[in-house]
Amino acid sequence: MTRYAAFLRGVNVGGVNLKMxxxxxxxxxxxxxxxxxxxASGNVLLDSASGATSVRRTAEAALREAFGYDAWVLVYGLDELREIVQRYPFERDVPEHHSYVTFVSDDDLLQELAALATEAGDTAAQGDGVLYWQVARAATLDSAIGKTMGKKRYKSSTTTRNLRTLDKVLR
Structure with a gap:
């Protein structure tokens, strides 16, 4: 049995409102x-004997059937998630800034996002399957990454979490 964190994309933002x-x-x-x-932002801890890919497929199918929306879920074992958080390459607590991890299950999209962040001069770094980034609090949605994440092509394979949220998931 493995303990997983399942991150639901776009829950309780943008019109998809679900009670946890x-x-x-x-x-x-x-x-x-x-x-x-x-x-209340779509973070679920669960145990399963199945692998992460199977957990993802099962979770997406269950959410689609139960709630009737185009559900997308990214799944990570807690040990892997802990390593991702520990590798955050920037100072974690910068006043008036948010520290984020964008989880990306498609390598081509990860390369695209990393290049976009570099071109825009955003504070960002590519990790293994993730993009680490930091932005001023008032500028998240106006940042190059923030503007891009809302595009349809990214919905099935990306989701972003604040480091503080990830710390709570790992407790």
Whole structure:
């Protein structure tokens, strides 16, 4: 049995409003064990004997069936997630800034996002399957990465979390 973090894309922002208690129930009914949600932004902890790819497919199918929306989920074992967070290459707590990790399951899109961030002069660095970035608090949606993440081609394979949120998931 492996403990996973499942990150739902676009939940409780942009019109997809789900109660986390309902999400937890759907995940439990889909066969996952020890399901727990963290915050109201689509972070689910669960146990499964299946691999991450299978967990992702099952979770997406269950959410689509239960809530009728185009659900996208990225799944990571907690040990892998811990390593990703520990590798954050910038100072974590910069006043008036947000520190983010964008999880990317498509290598071509990761390369694209990293190049875009570099061209725009954003504070960003590519990691293994992730893009680390930092931006002034008022500028997240106006940053090159922030503007790009809303595009349809990124929805199925990316999701972003603030480092503070990831710290709460890992507790």
């Amino acid at each position: 208690a309902d999400v937890a129930k759907v995940f439990a009914e889909a066969g996952f064990d020890d399901v727990k949600t963290v915050l």
